Amino acid sequence: MPEQPVKRRYDAARRRRDAAARRGRVVEVARTLFTSQGFSRTTVAEVAASAEVSPETIYKAFGGKAGLVRHIWASALAGAGSEHAERRADAAAAAAASGTEIIQAWLRLALEVAPRASAVLALVRSAAEVDPEAAALLDEIERGRSARMLHNARALADTGHLRADLSVEAARDLLLVFSGDIYDRLVLRAGWDAEDYVATMTRVMAAALIQPG
Numbered sequence: 628m629p630e631q632p633v634k635r636r637y638d639a640a641r642r643r644r645d646a647a648a649r650r651g652r653v654v655e656v657a658r659t660l661f662t663s664q665g666f667s668r669t670t671v672a673e674v675a676a677s678a679e680v681s682p683e684t685i686y687k688a689f690g691g692k693a694g695l696v697r698h699i700w701a702s703a704l705a706g707a708g709s710e711h712a713e714r715r716a717d718a719a720a721a722a723a724a725s726g727t728e729i730i731q732a733w734l735r736l737a738l739e740v741a742p743r744a745s746a747v748l749a750l751v752r753s754a755a756e757v758d759p760e761a762a763a764l765l766d767e768i769e770r771g772r773s774a775r776m777l778h779n780a781r782a783l784a785d786t787g788h789l790r791a792d793l794s795v796e797a798a799r800d801l802l803l804v805f806s807g808d809i810y811d812r813l814v815l816r817a818g819w820d821a822e823d824y825v826a827t828m829t830r831v832m833a834a835a836l837i838q839p840g
Contacts, residue, residue, distance in 0.1 A: 650688055653678040654702060660747050665727040666692065666754030666761050693764045696751060698705040701742035702770060712736050713775065717782070726788030727829060727835035733779070734825045734832075741810040749811075783836060790838045801835055 656678040660669045675682040689695045693799060696789040706712030719732035751768060754761035780798035789798055805828065813819040819827075 636794070639659075643833060649678075649680060649684075650698075652724065652799065653680060653685060653688070654695065654698050658699045658702075658743075661696060661699065661750055666750055667758055671695075679698050691760075693760045694749065696761075696764060697767070700744070700747045700751075703747055704740055707738035708734060708739070716779070720779075720782045720786065723786075726783060727833045729786070729788065730832045730836070731782065731829045732829055737806070737810060738821055738825070742815070745808070745811045745815065772806070773799065776800075776806065788837055790836060793836065798836055801832075805832055805835075 634781075645699050653696045657669075657674045657703070660674055660677065669692070671682050671685050674695065678685075685691075685695065687747045689698060696797065704712060706715070708715060716733055716736050720729045723729040723732060751761055755765040756762075774790065777795065777799040779802055780789065783798060785796050789795070793801075809828065810824065814821060814824050
């Protein structure tokens with residue numbers, strides 16, 4: 628007689644994999660449509676048709692357009708590795724021998740995150756000017772960015788690398804500037820080589836943030 632519980636466990640695992648794959652497909656389709664057409668012009672119905680799911684599926688899984696962009700943003704922040712980029716950044720900070728090494732590790736991880744993250748942030752900023760839902764999402768994203776940069780500033784302070792004349796809050800503010808549009812302007816627009824970007828920004832950030840000596 629077949630062991631029915633084993634079959635149910637197998638079916639449940641397969642359903643979870645299928646659901647995860649479907650969600651990933653929806654997010655990728657939405658990312659393509661949002662970045663090519665903009666937030667306001669892209670509809671949930673259009674995303675659903677392109678991803679071959681129902682609009683109801685999207686509303687149930689993501690809560691609508693803002694929820695889709697929220698997932699696109701989270702996916703960009705995760706980077707391209709098997710482990711989330713933020714966890715790898717924390718591990719690099721803990722293992723580095725100097726503050727400059729920490730900053731260089733952060734910048735190399737930014738090369739994974741920035742290409743997609745900058746496009747999503749530009750999308751939301753543009754839409755926020757006319758769409759209240761996008762404006763609320765932008766506020767949420769900026770609060771998340773600020774919290775992450777405060778976390779990074781504290782990592783520099785806790786390891787003794789932060790400049791003595793900088794508060795953690797001031798370091799957070801500088802990190803927010805450095806993690807903003809600089810990659811977009813230098814690499815994507817001006818065509819800087821990625822290694823030149825890392826080398827130059829390591830020097831600039833170290834001079835601004837790291838205790839000399």
